[in-house]
Amino acid sequence: MRLAGSAALRDIALGLSLLLVLAVPAAAQPINIGAVLPMTGLAATYGQPYLAAVQLGIEEVNRAGGINGRMLEVTVEDSQASNTVAINAFNRVLQSRPVAIMGPGLGTQLLAIMPAFEREHVPVFAGPSTRRVTQQGAQWFFRTTSHDAVGKELWTRLIVEDLHKRRVGILHIANEWGYSGRDNTTAFLKSLFQLEPVSIASYQAGDRDVTAQLLQMQRDGADIIVSQGFPVDEALIVRQMRQLNINIPHIGSGSLCGAFLRNLVTPAEIEGHYCEGPAVLPTLSDSPAMKAFVAAYTARASFPPDIYATGYYDVVRMLAEVMKRVGVDREKIRDGFRNASFEGVMGTYHADAEGNLWTGSAIMHFGANGTATVVRRLNRAATEATVVPQ
Amino acid sequence: MTQVLASGLAMGCVYALVGLSFILIYNATHGLNFAHGEFVMLAGFILYSAVDAGAPMWLAALATLGCMGVFGLVFQRLVFYPLRDRPFLAFVIATIGFGIFARNLALLVWGPNPLKVPSFFTATAVSLLGATLTPEHLFIIATTAVVLVTQYLLFFHTALGRGLRATAQNPEMAQLLGIRQNRMIAITFVLSAMLAGLAGVLVAPIFLIDTELGGAVILKAFIAIIIGGFGSIPGAVLGGLIVGLLEILVAVHVSSTYKDAIAFGVFILVLLVFPRGLLGGPVEDRV
Numbered sequence: 001m002r003l004a005g006s007a008a009l010r011d012i013a014l015g016l017s018l019l020l021v022l023a024v025p026a027a028a029q030p031i032n033i034g035a036v037l038p039m040t041g042l043a044a045t046y047g048q049p050y051l052a053a054v055q056l057g058i059e060e061v062n063r064a065g066g067i068n069g070r071m072l073e074v075t076v077e078d079s080q081a082s083n084t085v086a087i088n089a090f091n092r093v094l095q096s097r098p099v100a101i102m103g104p105g106l107g108t109q110l111l112a113i114m115p116a117f118e119r120e121h122v123p124v125f126a127g128p129s130t131r132r133v134t135q136q137g138a139q140w141f142f143r144t145t146s147h148d149a150v151g152k153e154l155w156t157r158l159i160v161e162d163l164h165k166r167r168v169g170i171l172h173i174a175n176e177w178g179y180s181g182r183d184n185t186t187a188f189l190k191s192l193f194q195l196e197p198v199s200i201a202s203y204q205a206g207d208r209d210v211t212a213q214l215l216q217m218q219r220d221g222a223d224i225i226v227s228q229g230f231p232v233d234e235a236l237i238v239r240q241m242r243q244l245n246i247n248i249p250h251i252g253s254g255s256l257c258g259a260f261l262r263n264l265v266t267p268a269e270i271e272g273h274y275c276e277g278p279a280v281l282p283t284l285s286d287s288p289a290m291k292a293f294v295a296a297y298t299a300r301a302s303f304p305p306d307i308y309a310t311g312y313y314d315v316v317r318m319l320a321e322v323m324k325r326v327g328v329d330r331e332k333i334r335d336g337f338r339n340a341s342f343e344g345v346m347g348t349y350h351a352d353a354e355g356n357l358w359t360g361s362a363i364m365h366f367g368a369n370g371t372a373t374v375v376r377r378l379n380r381a382a383t384e385a386t387v388v389p390q
Numbered sequence: 391m392t393q394v395l396a397s398g399l400a401m402g403c404v405y406a407l408v409g410l411s412f413i414l415i416y417n418a419t420h421g422l423n424f425a426h427g428e429f430v431m432l433a434g435f436i437l438y439s440a441v442d443a444g445a446p447m448w449l450a451a452l453a454t455l456g457c458m459g460v461f462g463l464v465f466q467r468l469v470f471y472p473l474r475d476r477p478f479l480a481f482v483i484a485t486i487g488f489g490i491f492a493r494n495l496a497l498l499v500w501g502p503n504p505l506k507v508p509s510f511f512t513a514t515a516v517s518l519l520g521a522t523l524t525p526e527h528l529f530i531i532a533t534t535a536v537v538l539v540t541q542y543l544l545f546f547h548t549a550l551g552r553g554l555r556a557t558a559q560n561p562e563m564a565q566l567l568g569i570r571q572n573r574m575i576a577i578t579f580v581l582s583a584m585l586a587g588l589a590g591v592l593v594a595p596i597f598l599i600d601t602e603l604g605g606a607v608i609l610k611a612f613i614a615i616i617i618g619g620f621g622s623i624p625g626a627v628l629g630g631l632i633v634g635l636l637e638i639l640v641a642v643h644v645s646s647t648y649k650d651a652i653a654f655g656v657f658i659l660v661l662l663v664f665p666r667g668l669l670g671g672p673v674e675d676r677v
Contacts, residue, residue, distance in 0.1 A: 048502035201646040208597040208606040211397040212641030232504050243524040245515050
């Protein structure tokens with residue numbers, strides 16, 4: 001009898017334990033978000049700032065109670081600056097069964113991992129401006145920023161209509177993204193103004209000396225230079241133009257906006273240059289929400305957020321909103337993104353047919369003492385999207 | 391054209407300095423230090439820290455060279471010395487491992503954001519022969535010339551230099567003659583690290599400092615020493631200048647896209663015509 005009583009007590013204890021094991025984690029089990037970002041190597045200047053934005057977004061969502069009581073967590077894998085490493089990193093992140101993945105902002109890496117995320121049916125969010133990324137018919141990719149067909153049309157119009165320049169030199173990094181910038185600029189020059197670039201030069205990722213390319217532009221008689229490269233490259237172009245006394249206008253890609261924010265060029269060096277990006281510099285915004293984000297991000301990263309990092313932050317918060325509404329099923333999340341609009345700190349996000357969540361663009365001009373003014377702007381997202389209040 | 395030549399010569403001098411420092415270790419130990427690019431990178435970061443601490447550029451540069459000398463000694467004791475009797479491949483692999491370690495350590499200590507240091511000069515450009523030249527380029531060329539002369543005097547007109555050369559040519563015989571082999575090798579590592587450090591100090595104000603700083607120059611420096619003749623000190627200098635001038639002339643007048651491909655093509659051609667490089671010794675048949 002005593003033995004039987006002990007057995008009954010043991011069974012009850014076992015049953016309760018089993019209930020606890022099954023019930024408690026189900027309620028508290030964190031929701032995993034993957035991040036495949038270049039944390040080391042040539043593109044580390046992108047990965048670590050983007051991860052800071054993702055982590056900040058996740059912390060804020062968790063502080064506000066998470067997703068219906070479940071906290072968010074992030075699993076990070078380093079994609080370096082290599083497509084092969086990116087594919088391996090993506091496969092490793094999949095092991096943690098993420099509901100969605102924040103991908104690298106490099107078009108060439110996204111094209112490399114695209115077959116994998118299309119096969120695995122996992123939503124991927126990233127901010128490359130490489131045009132081709134959203135022209136592959138991918139069903140699971142969302143671009144957090146605008147692409148080159150938007151930005152390069154804007155800078156082509158600025159060059160010819162506002163600055164009255166017609167001899168354009170194009171300097172770009174020799175990768176998928178650089179070619180995207182070159183090809184879109186060339187196409188808009190041709191289609192809008194029947195012009196051809198007078199000089200085109202490229203450099204390899206990791207090259208530190210672009211004096212030869214700049215001197216080639218000068219020799220070819222360019223009266224304006226546009227460039228598309230990593231933040232380090234854009235900063236070097238600005239510095240080396242100054243060193244070589246090349247005094248013609250220069251418009252850098254969004255990386256130059258980032259290089260300025262991250263103190264890679266001095267105010268004196270960047271004075272007179274332009275940068276083109278998906279939106280106005282976060283530090284120029286008057287919005288209280290953006291100001292709060294800039295302050296929180298700067299405290300974490302020690303430099304202000306650029307436009308692309310802001311996109312990652314916004315999309316994490318948009319992901320949280322979508323999951324609160326539709327749950328954590330990957331397909332429902334994807335469909336949620338296709339149909340929803342979201343008011344982020346940068347503006348309104350709404351997916352178009354290709355999966356582009358953001359279609360705005362802006363060009364800033366740097367004045368004395370590091371001041372910047374917006375000289376041309378396009379915000380299709382605000383005019384074309386139907387905003388659904390959250 | 392003067393601008394193009396000055397820029398090419400300046401980069402060539404940087405390749406020459408890095409190639410020279412690489413060759414010093416090779417000649418003394420027959421070891422290939424594949425972490426040499428990281429020596430350049432570390433010098434850039436140390437320079438930044440010194441400037442950030444408030445030191446003027448000249449003092450920061452001297453402090454960096456001093457730190458690199460100490461670093462060369464530590465590197466020799468920790469990485470080379472324990473493996474000195476092992477097959478040379480062990481040292482090669484150790485240096486590859488050290489390179490990865492150093493890059494990631496730099497990422498942890500100095501962060502992912504590239505860093506910048508001010509120029510040595512207040513002027514951004516100087517006019518010479520009707521061309522606008524950068525003072526940094528002229529400074530690199532002048533400094534390299536001074537270093538080469540100093541090194542020549544050290545190696546050929548001092549007892550220390552004779553000891554270093556004797557150890558490089560025949561370590562056993564040098565030891566029998568009373569030259570302390572380990573001390574000479576340690577001094578070689580110190581000199582080599584200081585030369586690589588000097589290259590880092592010279593390029594840091596014109597480039598930005600990040601973990602890939604060394605990678606940008608080490609590959610070209612390696613091509614330079616092979617074109618010049620592996621093991622030849624004048625060859626490393628000549629090779630550096632050839633690579634620097636070739637890449638900028640090709641980029642400006644032929645194609646910037648294919649400048650590296652063309653440089654490598656020339657490199658292969660040189661090796662076909664001069665299998666031991668331009669200033670290398672005659673080819674020896676292995677039996």
